[in-house]
Structure formats: structure tokens, C-alpha cells
Amino acid sequence: MPSTIVVFRSFIRALLSRASCLLLLGALSPAAFAGYWTGVTRSLPASPLGNTVALSCHNCYGTTNAATTTQVSMALDRGFDLVEFDLTLHADGQVYVEHADSESAVGTFANALANTALQQSDRMLFLEIKEGYSTAAASDTLMLGVLRAIRDWGYATAGRPVMLRAFMDGNNRHQHLVRAKALLAQAEFASIRDHVRFHALIEADVRNGIRTAKSLGFHGVELEYRMASLFGAVGQAKLLGLGVGVYTTPASLGELYLSAMREDVDFITTDYDRGTTALATSARALVTEATSLLHMNTLAQTAYPLTYKRSGTADYPVAQGSTMPALEVLAVTSDEDRVGGSMVFGGAQSVTTWQADNDANGGFLVSAIVNFDDLTSGATAAILAKSDSGGFALEQAGTLLRFGVYVNGAYQYATVPLLAFNGTDSYFIVGAYDGNGAVRLWVNNTERTPSVSVTGGVGLNTSPIVIGADPQGATDRRYFFKGKIQQVMVQRWRNH
Incomplete structure (x- = not known):
């Protein structure tokens, strides 16, 4: 007793x-009751117990346009639901797909979106803004380029949302999302504004960061999968009506992380099954595999x-x-x-x-x-x-x-x-x-x-x-x- x-x-x-x-x-949003992915056209993997988990192909691009096309083809073939591009703005005014702002000749965002196979698929975009925030004017240049490309290439449509993502960090990169939300109110973005979601990636001062994400009108948060008291933060986000996911589960023993967390989060960014040869068990199969006992x-x-x-x-x-x-x-x-x-x-x-x-x-x-x-x-x-x-x-x-x-x-x-x-x-x-x-x-x-x-x-x-x-x-x-x-x-x- x-x-x-x-x-x-x-x-x-x-x-x-x-x-x-x-x-x-x-006070939770309808999406929190019905599931974060309610209304999405794509048939997303669901666990045997009924939890829907979208799987993101981590850094799903290369250093050239051709290499990015190859990576996207792999993601489509292996059943990933979310295709992740990291985005920067170069001095020439174009948006590029790369992890850091190199100002070198890498693949462009427009070329990545022009990929016919990706356009005609039902896969969603997971777009991370890597550029540090300096001024609202500079941010607007970047985010107008991103939003116009999404619109012009036919993404962010009913049933196929686009997720804009940024770290809430010392570089204030999440402020790009604040600017994008404001820009979406303009008439030119009327066709996509209801189909763009915003996610904050949070590693420091996590609990306050989650509250800030909620107050800014963001839709979800993403958490480092090894953080201390991870599920306290997951629970806070869920109770506040936010979608919640983790990043980036590794390739090595990746099947364990996907299976162990499939019931309790809405999306997982992973390096599992990203090799040249497809694994015998895909990430999607791990989520849906009938292994549950309790x-x-x-x-x-x-x-x-x-x-x-x-x-x-x-x-x-x-x-x-x-x-x-x-x-x-x-x-x-x-x-x-x-x-x-x-x-x-x-x-x-x-x-x-x-x-x-x-x-x-x-x-x-x-x-x-x-x-x-x-x-x-x-x-x-x-x-x-x-x-x-x-x-x-x-x-x-x-x-x-x-x-x-x-x-x-x-x-x-x-x-x-x-x-x-x-x-x-x-x-x-x-x-x-x-x-x-x-x-x-x-x-x-x-x-x-x-x-x-x-x-x-x-x-x-x-x-x-x-x-x-x-x-x-x-x-x-x-x-x-x-x-x-x-x-x-x-x-x-x-x-x-």
C-alpha cells in the first residue's frame, strides 16, 4: 500500500x-483529437495500435541537382512520407538546397521542386530554413522565394501540406517562420496559405520553446531524440495541441528507434534505410509490423x-x-x-x-x-x-x-x-x-x-x-x- x-x-x-x-x-485543436495528419491525402503508416507516424527522409538531397533527384527517387521508392530539403539564400537571390550557406554551385530549390516524379507523387515537403535571421527585410527575400516556389511548382495543396521548419536557437532562425506566416496573408498566396504548416526544432530551453511555438501559432515541434526527459516535452506539446516528432534517428539499429517510438509521436526524421541498397525491412514496415503485445x-x-x-x-x-x-x-x-x-x-x-x-x-x-x-x-x-x-x-x-x-x-x-x-x-x-x-x-x-x-x-x-x-x-x-x-x-x- x-x-x-x-x-x-x-x-x-x-x-x-x-x-x-x-x-x-x-482547448485542444481538432487535429490534436483526431490526429495530426487528419485530412492528408497520402495513406500514412499506422501502428498496429492505430497511431499514425509520418516518416521523413533526412537531408534528402545531394550537392548537385542530379544528386538531389537521385535522393528523392530513393525516398519515393522506399516509402518515405516526407522529403526533407534544407534551404539557404545565396547572394544571387536564389534559394538553394544545402545544409550550410556555402555560396557555391549546389542544387537549386526550384530544380528540386521541378522533379516530375516528386510533383506527381503524394509526398509532403519538410523544408528546413538554415539561414540565420538578421532583419525582416532579408528574411522576406528568402521566404518570398520559398513560398513562391512552393506555389508555382504546385505544392501545398489540399491534402498535401508543406511543413516549413526552423531551429529556435541563438540565430533566431524560427523568426523566418514568423515572417512567412505574415507573408502568407498576402493575396498572392491565397491558394497555399491553408496548406502550409510551421514547425520549431527545439534543443535548448525546451519547455519554454514549446510554449513559444504555441503562442506564435506554429503547428508542431521537433525534439532531439536523445534529450533528457524527452517524453515530458512530448507530453507538453501534445497537451498544448501541437504535433510532435523527433530527429534524427540513426541508420545503425534504426529499426529499434522507429519501433520503440512509433506509438507516441506524430513524425520521425530518420537516416534508416538511406543506403545504396534498400534494407529488407523498410521504415514503413517497421511502423506497421504486427508485433505489439502491450x-x-x-x-x-x-x-x-x-x-x-x-x-x-x-x-x-x-x-x-x-x-x-x-x-x-x-x-x-x-x-x-x-x-x-x-x-x-x-x-x-x-x-x-x-x-x-x-x-x-x-x-x-x-x-x-x-x-x-x-x-x-x-x-x-x-x-x-x-x-x-x-x-x-x-x-x-x-x-x-x-x-x-x-x-x-x-x-x-x-x-x-x-x-x-x-x-x-x-x-x-x-x-x-x-x-x-x-x-x-x-x-x-x-x-x-x-x-x-x-x-x-x-x-x-x-x-x-x-x-x-x-x-x-x-x-x-x-x-x-x-x-x-x-x-x-x-x-x-x-x-x-
Whole structure:
């Protein structure tokens, strides 16, 4: 049972912040309720649980017009939804496609848009303004060139929006977006103004940056995928009615990042499957692959019964009871490591879901968003587990956080010292084993110490997946966790 102090604190916070969260939920834009991509013509990839995730081909261009055409062809062939061009203005008054303002002979924006295959496709443009902001007049020269090119080449149409993007940074590049919004009010842009969206890429002073993006009338924010307390920022953006995505997940082990985040964001910019030869499993296939066993995110849940999903879109209820965790609801204005709802485990609570197993020769991919309350006792404490002579465990043990799977009659673990954590931040923790190779563990999307290499499917058992404790059969529990858990996810996992 939680202590009286914990329950009282959670109750008072809930009373104070639940109203704030509910008011914000009531104030969300229609797109936030129906999905950020509602109304888009292209059939975007949807996870087995129903979340739509658009995939952006990172830096989808080359140093010449021909090289850019080649990169765009690759993006079209491999099913990317968003084609990313970086844009600068040269002294000759033309807009160019490049990462930095080189003033050298690189491909022009007009030539990139003149690509017939891209024009006739249903792919959307992800346009990042790289030019530093100096004056409104200089910005207007750049943004008029961008907007006119979009209009004249037939982009930004109903069902096919164009996203203008810029960093909110010391160079004030997001001010180009402010200027573009003002320019769109001119009569010459009447045909495209309703089909242009604005995104801020934010790496510093993130929570204030998200609020600023909202106040400026932007439509979305993009966050660095390894940032601290990532999902606190994701949650803030969602509760404010903004679309939210992450950048730039790498090519190496890119399948893990795409699969681990597919349920909780609206778009992902990635380098996965950008090589000369297409990979056997595309980014789109990873989003849609029928691997889900469990997903629970309490961000927008403010009261019992809580719900989770299994392998499809149906919700499964979790009723309140004496052994269930308290629910803490943090207002979007709190600027804590999480916002919205989280389950509070005081050392005697757990949530039992269902008996879901991996494939006989395969493994598991699991994740959790966690804030720790006990980092020093050395007690074994399970965050998410199906570890009953089989299955997996994401848990604290002594001085380590570890993820283990039961292979060939024993548990094999990837680890990270608990000294790497604090009780203030929230952590996005991912563990994975695909049936052949090391057991792996990531904290905030940075890999930690893997196990030795092993081969074999994870042993099956009949115990349920439990949040906050270790299952011993259908009803017995041990190794109770102390802390807050906002999200858990379990997927079947194989070698991709």
C-alpha cells in the first residue's frame, strides 16, 4: 500500500492539476483529437495500435541537382512520407538546397521542386530554413522565394501540406517562420496559405520553446531524440495541441528507434534505410509490423479505470483497487520531468495486464518512461516484467538497472549503473533482444552495456506481464518498484 503522505500528495496534486489538464484537453485543436495528419491525402503508416507516424527522409538531397533527384527517387521508392530539403539564400537571390550557406554551385530549390516524379507523387515537403535571421527585410527575400516556389511548382495543396521548419536557437532562425506566416496573408498566396504548416526544432530551453511555438501559432515541434526527459516535452506539446516528432534517428539499429517510438509521436526524421541498397525491412514496415503485445501511456489519463492496448486498437481497462498504484496528474504548466498522468508505485503496488508471449524463436522489445524514487537501497525492483523462469525483466538489482531475457535456461542481462540516474528526471528506457546476439539496453536512446552474445528464443511461461513488480504465477508478486511510470510497451522482436 502507498504511504499516507504519497497518497495525500498525489490526491492534492490531482485535484489541483486535473482541472488544468482537463481544461487543456478541452482547448485542444481538432487535429490534436483526431490526429495530426487528419485530412492528408497520402495513406500514412499506422501502428498496429492505430497511431499514425509520418516518416521523413533526412537531408534528402545531394550537392548537385542530379544528386538531389537521385535522393528523392530513393525516398519515393522506399516509402518515405516526407522529403526533407534544407534551404539557404545565396547572394544571387536564389534559394538553394544545402545544409550550410556555402555560396557555391549546389542544387537549386526550384530544380528540386521541378522533379516530375516528386510533383506527381503524394509526398509532403519538410523544408528546413538554415539561414540565420538578421532583419525582416532579408528574411522576406528568402521566404518570398520559398513560398513562391512552393506555389508555382504546385505544392501545398489540399491534402498535401508543406511543413516549413526552423531551429529556435541563438540565430533566431524560427523568426523566418514568423515572417512567412505574415507573408502568407498576402493575396498572392491565397491558394497555399491553408496548406502550409510551421514547425520549431527545439534543443535548448525546451519547455519554454514549446510554449513559444504555441503562442506564435506554429503547428508542431521537433525534439532531439536523445534529450533528457524527452517524453515530458512530448507530453507538453501534445497537451498544448501541437504535433510532435523527433530527429534524427540513426541508420545503425534504426529499426529499434522507429519501433520503440512509433506509438507516441506524430513524425520521425530518420537516416534508416538511406543506403545504396534498400534494407529488407523498410521504415514503413517497421511502423506497421504486427508485433505489439502491450502499450500503456497514462499521459492523457486522469482517473481510473486506466486503459492499455494489446495487439490492436481495442482498449483494456484496469480498475482501481487496494493494490493498484496511485495516479499523479501533473499540469502542463508544471515543467516537471513529466506532464499529465503517471502511476505512482510506493513499494507494494502493481498492475497486472495479460499473458502475452513472444514468438517461440524470437525475443522482446520493451520500453518504459520512468522516474525513480529509490536509487540507493539496493533492493531488487521490477519496472516491467514477465520473469518467471522465462520471459523478460526490466528491473533494478543492487547497484544496476538491467534488462534481462531468459535464454537457454538462464537470464542474460544488459546493464547500466544506477549512479547514472537521479530522482528528478524521467528516463526513456528501452531493452531489446532479437533471438540472436547481445541483449541490449538504452537509456534516453543511448545504448549502455550489452550482454555477451547469445543465441536462442526467449523461454515461454504462463505468467502475465506485470508493471511495477515481478510476477510469480498468475497472482503472486514480489520485487515491488518505487517510483513513477508513465508509459510501458512490449513488442515481439526479431532480427531485422
